[in-house]
Amino acid sequence: MTGTPRRWADEHAIVVDLGFGDAGKGVTVDLLCVRRRFGAVVRANGGAQAAHNVVAPDGRHHTFAQFGAGTLAPGGPVPTHLSRFVVVDPFALAAEAGHLASLGVRDPFALVTVDRRALISTPWHQAVNRARERARGAERHGSCGMGVGETMAYALARPEDAPTAGDCAHPARLRRKLNRLAEYAGRGEDFPDVEECLLTYRAFADRVRLVDERYLPELLAASPVVFEGAQGVLLDEWHGFHPHTTWSTTTTANPLALLAEAGQQGAARRVGVVRTYTTRHGAGPLVTEDPGLGAVLTERHNGTHPWQGAFRVGHLDLVAHRYALEATGGVDTLVVTHADAPDRMRAATGAEPRWCTGYVDADGAPLRIAPGAVPDLGRQERLTAALLAARPVLSAMPDGPAAAIGDALGVPVEAVFSGPTREDARTTWARESRAVAAHGGALG
Structure with missing residues (x-):
């Protein structure tokens, strides 16, 4: 060669x-x-x-x-x-x-x-992603169902409301964003409680090193x-x-x-x-x-x-x-x-x-x-x-x-x-x- x-x-x-x-x-x-x-x-x-x-x-x-x-x-x-x-x-x-x-x-x-600045993907993004893919029926795109695409789409449509990794260290700001995201996604019996998610996201911010x-x-x-x-x-x-x-x-x-x-x-x-x-x-x-x-x-x-x-x-x-x-x-x-x-x-x-x-x-x-x-x-x-x-x-x-x-x-x-x-x-x-x-x- x-x-x-x-x-x-x-x-x-x-x-x-x-x-x-x-x-x-x-x-x-x-x-x-x-x-x-x-x-x-x-x-x-x-x-x-x-x-x-x-x-x-x-x-x-x-x-x-x-x-x-x-x-x-x-x-x-x-x-x-x-x-x-x-x-x-x-x-x-x-x-x-x-x-x-x-x-x-x-x-x-x-x-x-x-x-x-990295976006975070949440259970609400995942739920909307899966609902969209199911609705496509035989025309499915081949999504992994993890909500990554939905996270990107939401951030493009509503950039001020998109949760980021940095928000995880600021519970009040993240709570506001998650509540808006939950309203956007609609209510579902499988959706988590916002306050419970805040605990996980705060633990994430405490365990990893967030950088600028x-x-x-x-x-x-x-x-x-x-x-x-x-x-x-x-x-x-x-x-x-x-x-x-x-x-x-x-x-x-x-x-x-x-x-x-x-x-x-x-x-x-x-x-x-x-x-x-x-x-x-x-x-x-x-x-x-x-x-x-x-x-x-x-x-x-x-x-x-x-x-x-x-x-x-x-x-x-x-x-x-x-x-x-x-x-x-x-x-x-x-x-x-x-x-x-x-x-x-x-x-x-x-x-x-x-x-x-x-x-x-x-x-x-x-x-x-x-x-x-x-x-x-x-x-x-x-x-x-x-x-x-x-x-x-x-x-x-x-x-x-x-x-x-x-x-x-x-x-x-x-x-x-x-x-x-x-x-x-x-x-x-x-x-x-x-x-x-x-x-x-x-x-x-």
Whole structure:
């Protein structure tokens, strides 16, 4: 493969999923935090609907939602910063902290700083979100049902009433906002009591460290950080296939904006993550979908979700991943996960693994896709309609799938995972492999 990755030096890292999510951002962040020490993992978009699975070599497993996926690093937990772009759910954060404590992480809340400007998602947002999704019936968007999109929509419509993390330290102000939110949502028998919620939110404010806009620039100046993205570029609020998208910027735009605000424009390595096959949760286009692959490539930590729907599997979609690369402005290196999947496909079906090199429309004419101007959701909706009718052009995947994917996408491969843990990863740099081993993890 042509191209050589830049040396790691003292750069920040940005981890972005070049698919529909679930590609392996968690294990990638875990590996990066073992390879070297970072001052923090900075969450740069999304909220509690993120689900980044990390399995430690000793068998401990955690699904990271709001905590950064460097929390189980063997050299000691890497702190988490929830930036102003994150939608914070204090109830879900408390549950996640409890599970991390059961895995041996001491005082997980002490690891967390939160930008006071970050919106908080509440049970009222969640209830309205679920009601809207139920009302769509067969036209569901594929929401996670966690209220993140509803939180964003409410803040856009009523910015003065939108609860923030900083409000949690000011009960009177938060009470006023929650009462207005409860009136907006309507009364339901499952809705909590405002006063009870205030107790939880006050406890949240007491346990985590709430910070202002000066904190992150100081952190970025003090040490490199990893920006951990949520969801995938193909679900981006502007570039994704509307309306089956998230209310979140899933490209590298948010981390780059935070770096620019701190006077560190572009001072980061952008790491894209892809599988050796393409997946998505729930409704929306998946041009290469093959139910037969789904039966072969079952996953312990991904299945049917009560709100999103089924976990869908398709052949590796080079067209979609090239679109994602263009939408996010490119990446510097790739991490390829599930490198063992092509052999499992071959053993189970007797057929050679395939990948998609093009699309054709309903008439058999070539269909080309490219990101458009932002914002233009009408264009994205028309693109969605075209993709729902499109068919893939499939050919045999070359031997050595990870290297072949790097060549096909024109990006050097930094690491390859053939299993779920950091010990199942192989990096391209022997020097860094020795550094990992020195921290207690062998890369095979």
